Amino acid sequence: MNAILKFLLGAAGAALLALPLSAQALRIKEVAAVQGVRSNQLIGYGLVVGLDGTGDQTTQTPFTAQSAVAMLQQMGVTVPPGTNMQLKNVAAVMVTAQLPAFAQPGQAIDINVSSMGNAKSLRGGTLIATPLKGADGQIYAMAQGNLIVGGAGASAGGSKVQINHLSAGRIPGGATVERAVATALNQGEFLQLDLNAADFSTARQVAEAINRAKGAGAAEAMDGRVVRVRMPQAPGERVAFLADIENLPIDMATPSAKVVLNARTGSIVMNQAVTLGACAVAHGNLSVSISSTPVVSQPGPLSGGQTVVGEKADIQVKQDPGSLINMPAGTKLTDVVKALNSLGATPQDLLAILQAMKAAGALQAELEVI
CATH class of the missing domain: 3.30.70 (Alpha-Beta Plaits)
Known part of the structure; x- marks a missing residue:
């Protein structure tokens, strides 16, 4: 029985190996987009109320008090001039949203709310009706609702503990579309x-x-x-x-050879079209170490001098020997990776090595630094 099972498994494996591997084709929607069918950015300025004493400090953010006075005046409430309003439960915020393509009046969209002032937390706050405008200055949505803040924090006795971010939140379905954006879908031949x-x-x-x-x-x-x-x-x-x-x-064609270098993080990404010509590379590390030792100078007895504290610095420069490494030509990505790994260089060092290879004509790829 075991022999029959092994024979069937072997036959099935041979049949699978004999089948041709079909490359997965991309769809047009994954490589192209219809012109004019896109989302639009909306932005607005509003107030969040109902905070538990974690709002803006109006002495440092006067625009919060000005916005609150303007809102009260629209509701028929007159604030006497010169009133020192201490609005600890109010925070000035910026509201942003993405208006999807084909959005119609009455539909709900998600919004993001971010503090503009020095509010400690927006947790538990409610956004007051805020008009959201597009790049043309027209109002396309109205936002209002209770914020969802994914963080939490507490402070006492000079100690503070905070999890995630407290000065920004989100309101799912917090804005209602008031105006539709025309598209070119039904225009022209x-x-x-x-x-x-x-x-x-x-x-x-x-x-x-x-x-x-x-x-x-x-x-x-x-x-x-x-x-x-x-x-x-x-x-x-x-x-x-x-x-x-x-x-x-x-069927996507083979992309052009490209190596992307991130100079800030040292990340290096290359696609499958990168090839490497035969070359020789010498690589060595240069390190500079500086050590500082405190030195105290004591004056003599009855000299009237003062004690002076100084530092003694010790600087050492060390350069590791680098051997000349022969790197064979590679026509596949795996060959290029093996050749670069043989150098034993760090990602930061590879940034300079790859640029030198490109200048020498050994690296057949476009270098892009981000």
């Missing part, structure tokens, strides 16, 4: 697809995939980023047309 990254090969494949599915002349690649698509005239047909073409599969 053509619609434009914008690729996420400029690439002539990808633009051609997107146009060819649409032409195969919808007929010749349905799409045309204008340049490395724009594909122009001929759309049906009826609005209902346009929605069905876009639903069909955005799910069409395309």
Whole structure:
């Protein structure tokens, strides 16, 4: 029985190895977006009330008291001039939101609330009705609701404990859309697809995939980023047309070789198209150590001098010997990684080594520093 089972498992494994591995194709919606169909940023200024003594200190943030007075005047409450308002339960905040594409009046969107002043915490606060405006100055939503703050904290006797962030919160569905943003979906004969990254090969494949599915002349690649698509005239047909073409599969071409270097963190990321030519690299570490020792100088007896405290510094410079390492040519990403690992250099050192390899012509890739 065991022999039969082993034979079946071996036959199944051989059959799986014999099957060709199919590459996963991307859909058009993952590499391109419809021009004009995007979200819009909204921003507003408001007040959070109901805080437990953790609001702004009005002596340092006078705009909080001014905003509270203006709000009370709109409600028919007159504050005598010169009144020193100590509003410990009020905080001035900035409210931000993303207005999704095709959002219609009456729909709810999420908002983020962040303190502008020196409020200690927004926990337990309520945002008062705040208009949210777009880049054109028009009001597109109204925000109001109770904040959800994911942090907590306590302080006593000079000690303080805080978990997460207390000066920012979120209100799910806290804004109601008041105005819709017009899109170019139902305007004109053509619609434009914008690729996420400029690439002539990808633009051609997107146009060819649409032409195969919808007929010749349905799409045309204008340049490395724009594909122009001929759309049906009826609005209902346009929605069905876009639903069909955005799910069409395309085979992505091999991307251009690129190495991304983060000079702040030392992170290095390279794609599979990076190749390495044969070269020789010498690498050595240079270290400088400085040690300081306090020195006390005591005056002589009855000399009338003063005790002086000084420092004695000891500086040492050490340079590790670096041997010349022969790095063979590598045409695969694994070969390049093995060659770089053989240097035994830190990520910070690799930043300089990769730049030197590029200057010497041994690294066939584009270097991008972020």
